Amino acid sequence: MEKKPFSMQVDMEDFIPEEKAYMVNMRPASTFFKDGIRRLKKNKVAVVSFFIIVVITLAAIFIPMFWPYSYDQMLGMVPGQPVDNSFLNLAPFEYGKSEIARMEAGETIVPHIFGTDNQGRDYFIRVIYGTRISLAVGFFASIIVLIIGLTVGSVSGYVGGKVDLVIMRIVDMIYSLPDMLMVILLASVLKQVLETSLEGTALEKIGSNIISLFIVFGVLYWVSMARLIRGQILSLKQQEYVLAAKAAGAKGGRIILKHLIPNCFSVIIISTALQIPSAIFTESYLSFLGLGVNAPMPSLGSLASEALNGVTSYPYRLIIPAIVISLIVLSLNLFGDGLRDAFDPKLNV
């Protein structure tokens, strides 16, 4: 029957039962994921944290691209001219002598929002750049932890028996080491070893300290991830679908990759999200102790450390990076908690 626009005529189609009634009973696809996202959206703290993380990350990525100053540019030093000391230690929104002259000539000059440091470098861009470094370190360190923890944990959990026993005792040993002490020891030893061997290679620019930082993470911090994954795998491998895969002739690698890991995905995502702030924190205190990134490159920790020298005259130089670290770590932690609440099925029975 043709339906006329705007007519109130009853549409008979509405009364014909759905052809495939059982399709109606089906739950819509990927409810698990959608439910999780819905729960996450309801959690205001997590949403705000997520927003903060996104803003900070975008700022750290994009601002250095168009900002007129760079992190290692000493503004008072122009080639072929005497050093202009008026650029050192500028307070926020102050300008150097040459800049004031240019402004009087009608040019617009981008202000030094946080002033400059004792070498005449724009402090705002250094903080932004430091955030970039800290975030990158946190992200990559977590990836390293994830890869090692996932591999060791899943093999140990799946193979079981003696292999599991040996691996877990090693994990226990690493776990019981005082980690601050180990981090400092390893970082300072690696620093010396790496510095000589890196000379002239592409990795030199990244700096021996960052590389040793990654090694430290790779060696020490995978253990809790490995434990977590192993626990998951141990319970998942009792599931009948694993036996079904074996009955079909699947080997261990296939079972781990296709059946076990996809089923602990939410745990993996959540714990990686929580790993990032802890990595950023570790990077910060290592940098603070002088074991972090190499000299002109800033990280939030090294900025705070440098600011200690003039803390009485310029307290904001310590406070600003400290606030940024706290913001990042706090919002990542809160967001990670939100993820866990939303996606870990064990908590919302």
Add this chain to the structure above:
Amino acid sequence: MSEHTEDLVEIRHLKQYFPVSMGFFKTKPLKAVDDVSFNIRRGETLGLVGESGCGKTTVGRTILNLYKPTSGDIIYDGKPIKSKNDIREFRKKATMVFQDPYSSLNPRMTVSDIIGEPLDIHKLYGNAQERRERILELMGYVGLNSEHASRYAHEFSGGQRQRIGIARSLAVNPEFIVCDEPVSALDVSIQAQVINMFDELQEKLGLTYLFIAHDLLVVRHISDRIAVMYLGKMVELADAKEIYDHPQHPYSISLLSAVPVPDPKEARANKRIVLSGDIPSPLNAPSGCPFRTRCPHAQKQCAETMPELKEISPGHFAACHIL
């Protein structure tokens, strides 16, 4: 198709003991299956019944080498299955349908990936198109719609899930399927449908089944012969009709008396035998006959020696001293 043996599967003195830890460093064997021998003829359905925990699942899984047998031989098509290579080949001929349609399907895989997994493992297709066609053919066998292929298992009802599991077990084009209580998790209204489907598939594809169930009603129509297990041991084995009409072992008699009878007159005449006591734990099975703690006819001899499975009439085996 040359010189086929009559028996497709032959089980000889199969034992499956699970070590159970009893405190530090001490383990005790749990005799889930204890010296069981039987054969499955080509093209038949052998029903395997027994109470929960008597070792039916373990028998099925051990036959398929999903558990390594503690001892005993599994002879398939005249050849013992021993080496890794044997097992690999064996996996293309013998498959399994699982008891629980919920946990036996991976929730993170689509229906077509679940059904296609055996094809992927044994590389049974030339290209993606062939794989797809084969999967759709299998889904057709079990009455699933082709538009279900890209959905996830959790979107289906129990009966549909079991159909997915059956399609997966058919993927490699097997000769022999162990069906482990494939309908006990399903609604009664769907049970008959699924059992009929097993029957039709057997006819169409020439399959041989080991069909496990915990009550005799389910296996009654589909089975050619029925084996009864109690506490890891086989107590009776005979043609389906023979076991229904003339059960011999006291345990089978009590099992049968529990089966509801459609005719009320007959039902009144048949007194239901209620067994006293619980099934003993397989961890400390009674000496002699495993059934003696609950057997109404138990004698002194029953506690002393284990009765052997013996042929009491042609094709009818039972393990009891008084027979």
